[in-house]
Amino acid sequence: MVAKKLNLKDKYSLLTRDLDWDYDYADRKEAFPYEDFEGIKITDWSKWEDPFRLTMDSYWKYQAEKEKKLYAIFDAFAQNNGHLNVTDARYVNALKIFLTGVSPLEYQAYQGYAHVGRQFSGAGARIACQLQSIDELRHVQTQIHAMSHYNKFFDGLQDWTHMHDRVWYLSVTKSFFDDARSAGPFEFLIAISFSFEYVLTNLLFVPFMSGAAHNGDMATCTFGFSAQSDEARHMTLGLEIIKFLLEQHEDNVPIVQKWIDKWFWRGTRLLSIVAMMMDYMLPNKVMSWKEAWEVYFEDAGGALFKDLARYGIRMPKFVETTAKEKEHISHQTWWIFYNYGHAAAFHTWIPSEEELDWLSEKYPDTFDKYYRPRWELAREMEERGERFYTQELPQLCTTCQIPMAFTEMDDPTMISYRASDYEGEKYHFCSDGCKHIFDQEPEKFSQSWLPVNQIYQGNCGGPGVEDVLRDYYKINLGHDNMDFNGSPDEQRWNAWKGTEKDAKNKDAKDKDKDVA
Amino acid sequence: MALEIKTATLQPIRNTFANIERRFGDKPASRYQEATYDLQAETNYHYRPLWQPQHELNDKSRTQIVMADWYDLKDPRQFYYGTYVQQRARHQEAAETNYSFFEKRGLAEHLPEAVRAHLISYLIPLRHVEHTANLNNMYGCSFSYGAAISQALLYNGIDRLGNAQYLSKIGLILDGNTGDSLAAAKQEWMQNPAWQAMRALCEQMTTVEDWFEVFVAQDLVVDTLVFNLFYEQLDQKLASMGGRDVALLTEFMQVWTKDSSRWLDSVLKTVASESEDNRVLLAGWVKHWREKTLHALHPLVTAMLDDSEALSIADGLLEERLKKIGIIQ
Numbered sequence: 001m002v003a004k005k006l007n008l009k010d011k012y013s014l015l016t017r018d019l020d021w022d023y024d025y026a027d028r029k030e031a032f033p034y035e036d037f038e039g040i041k042i043t044d045w046s047k048w049e050d051p052f053r054l055t056m057d058s059y060w061k062y063q064a065e066k067e068k069k070l071y072a073i074f075d076a077f078a079q080n081n082g083h084l085n086v087t088d089a090r091y092v093n094a095l096k097i098f099l100t101g102v103s104p105l106e107y108q109a110y111q112g113y114a115h116v117g118r119q120f121s122g123a124g125a126r127i128a129c130q131l132q133s134i135d136e137l138r139h140v141q142t143q144i145h146a147m148s149h150y151n152k153f154f155d156g157l158q159d160w161t162h163m164h165d166r167v168w169y170l171s172v173t174k175s176f177f178d179d180a181r182s183a184g185p186f187e188f189l190i191a192i193s194f195s196f197e198y199v200l201t202n203l204l205f206v207p208f209m210s211g212a213a214h215n216g217d218m219a220t221c222t223f224g225f226s227a228q229s230d231e232a233r234h235m236t237l238g239l240e241i242i243k244f245l246l247e248q249h250e251d252n253v254p255i256v257q258k259w260i261d262k263w264f265w266r267g268t269r270l271l272s273i274v275a276m277m278m279d280y281m282l283p284n285k286v287m288s289w290k291e292a293w294e295v296y297f298e299d300a301g302g303a304l305f306k307d308l309a310r311y312g313i314r315m316p317k318f319v320e321t322t323a324k325e326k327e328h329i330s331h332q333t334w335w336i337f338y339n340y341g342h343a344a345a346f347h348t349w350i351p352s353e354e355e356l357d358w359l360s361e362k363y364p365d366t367f368d369k370y371y372r373p374r375w376e377l378a379r380e381m382e383e384r385g386e387r388f389y390t391q392e393l394p395q396l397c398t399t400c401q402i403p404m405a406f407t408e409m410d411d412p413t414m415i416s417y418r419a420s421d422y423e424g425e426k427y428h429f430c431s432d433g434c435k436h437i438f439d440q441e442p443e444k445f446s447q448s449w450l451p452v453n454q455i456y457q458g459n460c461g462g463p464g465v466e467d468v469l470r471d472y473y474k475i476n477l478g479h480d481n482m483d484f485n486g487s488p489d490e491q492r493w494n495a496w497k498g499t500e501k502d503a504k505n506k507d508a509k510d511k512d513k514d515v516a
Numbered sequence: 517m518a519l520e521i522k523t524a525t526l527q528p529i530r531n532t533f534a535n536i537e538r539r540f541g542d543k544p545a546s547r548y549q550e551a552t553y554d555l556q557a558e559t560n561y562h563y564r565p566l567w568q569p570q571h572e573l574n575d576k577s578r579t580q581i582v583m584a585d586w587y588d589l590k591d592p593r594q595f596y597y598g599t600y601v602q603q604r605a606r607h608q609e610a611a612e613t614n615y616s617f618f619e620k621r622g623l624a625e626h627l628p629e630a631v632r633a634h635l636i637s638y639l640i641p642l643r644h645v646e647h648t649a650n651l652n653n654m655y656g657c658s659f660s661y662g663a664a665i666s667q668a669l670l671y672n673g674i675d676r677l678g679n680a681q682y683l684s685k686i687g688l689i690l691d692g693n694t695g696d697s698l699a700a701a702k703q704e705w706m707q708n709p710a711w712q713a714m715r716a717l718c719e720q721m722t723t724v725e726d727w728f729e730v731f732v733a734q735d736l737v738v739d740t741l742v743f744n745l746f747y748e749q750l751d752q753k754l755a756s757m758g759g760r761d762v763a764l765l766t767e768f769m770q771v772w773t774k775d776s777s778r779w780l781d782s783v784l785k786t787v788a789s790e791s792e793d794n795r796v797l798l799a800g801w802v803k804h805w806r807e808k809t810l811h812a813l814h815p816l817v818t819a820m821l822d823d824s825e826a827l828s829i830a831d832g833l834l835e836e837r838l839k840k841i842g843i844i845q
């Protein structure tokens with residue numbers, strides 16, 4: 001009898017899940033203890049379909065090839081002072097947000113996937129997660145190496161890991177991943193693999209990577225394209241986990257729906273930072289946030305959720321709100337940072353006349369009506385030498401941790417304000433979505449390390465805000481913070497490029513120094 | 517003159533990131549340093565893990581070992597992702613050459629029947645031990661503290677998956693890609709009395725809580741013994757049975773052992789010399805797992821190798837290594 005040769009699928013399964021076996025001498029529940037407490041029912045792990053088939057030898061081979069090319073470009077970039085090729089120095093502020101706010105999340109992704117890559121009792125899922133874990137480590141490390149050269153020439157990148165643990169606006173991104181990682185293993189995958197990597201990832205990737213391409217940033221752009229084939233794998237894992245959970249047991253459906261609702265809203269709040277970057281921080285624009293939201297969420301996501309309807313999954317809660325928010329969110333977010341620009345480790349500025357016109361064109365229904373007048377007033381004040389900063393500390397949303405400055409979406413002149421009581425304390429929220437998330441898990445979200453509350457409690461040094469910024473956050477005051485106008489970044493840039501700004505900007509600089 | 521000004525203004529304003537400067541001074545840093553130190557969050561965690569509310573997300577107390585600075589456990593190979601995958605890609609290229617040479621020459625057909633049987637009974641089931649090592653290193657990777665040790669444990673965990681797959685491929689070469697020999701080898705792993713104590717040991721290791729204990733049990737004790745027995749002593753035995761060519765297929769694992777031992781010895785030496793408390797803990801774990809592993813290997817080695825000294829030879833190497841590291845006198 002001639003035995004049948006294996007097909008690729010069976011061969012891969014022999015090289016992965018068949019390595020595992022049924023335990024006889026120890027309690028398997030003790031070896032994989034975290035699979036039950038979320039209420040998810042897995043009846044048969046063998047139904048897991050490997051989202052990709054990659055044995056270690058090919059993984060090493062392909063990834064080494066990619067790394068070789070990537071580092072050759074990093075080397076050339078440093079050697080040729082590639083930072084001089086960006087559109088203008090304002091652009092680098094997007095990189096500061098990326099390194100301090102996003103790269104540490106890649107590290108957390110690495111940790112999170114390593115954790116589930118050990119804890120799932122299904123070996124197929126485990127190995128897929130391990131490969132994502134090592135990819136995510138790649139991402140954080142290549143991002144550091146891409147930024148390493150910028151750090152030598154611009155302010156605000158230098159203490160990214162210290163700042164990530166402490167600075168007020170960075171707790172928005174940090175708490176997002178702390179939330180995912182502190183959740184159970186299945187919620188983690190729905191949060192990151194499905195809701196983030198599958199549904200929302202293009203809204204992070206396209207802005208940053210196309211933004212880099214449009215703005216002459218060879219290092220970031222090369223990193224981004226190199227990471228794209230990793231991301232393709234990550235997206236297939238996101239799709240597999242949701243199908244798998246929904247097909248395993250009907251009782252999983254409401255649990256998964258609850259997580260989709262939560263993580264969709266968490267994700268949109270996180271992306272408000274990307275929204276402001278796209279509309280305000282890129283000197284050469286890629287597309288407006290509103291357009292990006294329409295293409296990458298409303299069109300692509302709409303089709304996806306239509307597909308999932310057969311499992312009984314509906315669109316995420318509060319999706320109607322996001323349809324209104326896309327008109328406002330970037331403007332309101334950049335306004336918050338403009339107001340608190342003295343307390344941030346990147347620079348803010350007023351859009352140029354040309355940029356205001358672009359925004360008017362992209363947001364015909366809202367920009368001229370609500371936001372342009374604000375910026376024009378801010379410019380008048382700046383021209384009078386009265387660039388203003390809001391001195392009092394803001395109240396933060398307990399869930400997303402963004403300052404409570406977003407408005408009602410039906411009335412953009414009114415601040416949106418929600419609250420809940422829990423164990424005798426009052427908690428505040430920026431939106432129905434954030435309140436809903438808190439109300440589902442008050443015991444979790446009442447633990448939030450809210451930077452402003454922590455400052456008031458004296459946990460961040462002090463006594464003054466300036467002490468906190470300088471000593472606890474390690475912001476180099478007068479260098480990292482304040483307006484771009486008159487910043488050392490701007491001065492160096494002009495010296496490199498041999499351009500001189502007019503005297504008006506010099507005045508503004510002196511003014512900023514006084515405030516700092 | 518203008519040129520001069522331009523080069524002067526193009527001087528970097530700093531040499532490296534501030535955290536690296538605080539550790540090593542104001543000078544250019546290596547890529548390993550920038551991609552390793554302080555990557556992991558250290559404070560101000562937002563929520564306790566639902567799955568381990570007694571701990572913070574990143575928590576030093578997941579082991580009894582105490583280090584003043586977990587970043588002292590640096591990797592002498594200076595592996596960050598890029599250097600790691602490039603090094604392994606070189607190793608896998610050599611392995612690929614060996615495997616295709618072996619297949620092209622039809623060397624499998626020339627193996628004596630006794631050698632094939634021996635491979636299926638003993639060498640190929642080792643892939644399940646490698647799989648256990650994958651789990652145990654991932655355990656350390658996810659529960660350890662600081663990016664220095666965590667990333668090295670990840671590389672080790674991923675390597676072990678690679679080793680398990682190379683061992684599996686030996687089976688696929690033997691059975692001409694039908695998977696029959698892997699099924700037979702798994703049968704040995706599951707049923708053969710000679711393997712059962714070893715299988716029990718593997719299962720038990722995956723239920724141990726302290727990640728550093730798991731690390732010591734797996735990467736120091738089990739690996740030292742197993743690698744000597746399987747890749748040196750079994751290798752010689754196979755050669756004496758007319759199966760010298762098999763060494764072509766296990767070269768990857770031999771090269772790998774050298775590479776990872778350099779890292780392991782350096783890390784354990786640092787931990788043992790940090791404090792007497794650490795050393796005593798290490799010695800206690802070693803004693804416990806050494807006895808257990810020797811006991812588990814005994815029936816296997818008896819069946820696999822003729823040499824009644826085999827186990828004590830392997831144990832002698834472990835003894836030497838423990839002294840070199842400074843765990844015992």
Ligand SMILES: [Fe+2]
Binds near residue numbers: 106109135136139
């Ligand atoms: Fe990533």
Ligand SMILES: [Fe+2]
Binds near residue numbers: 136197230231234
């Ligand atoms: Fe990813």
Ligand SMILES: [Zn+2]
Binds near residue numbers: 400
């Ligand atoms: Zn909120």
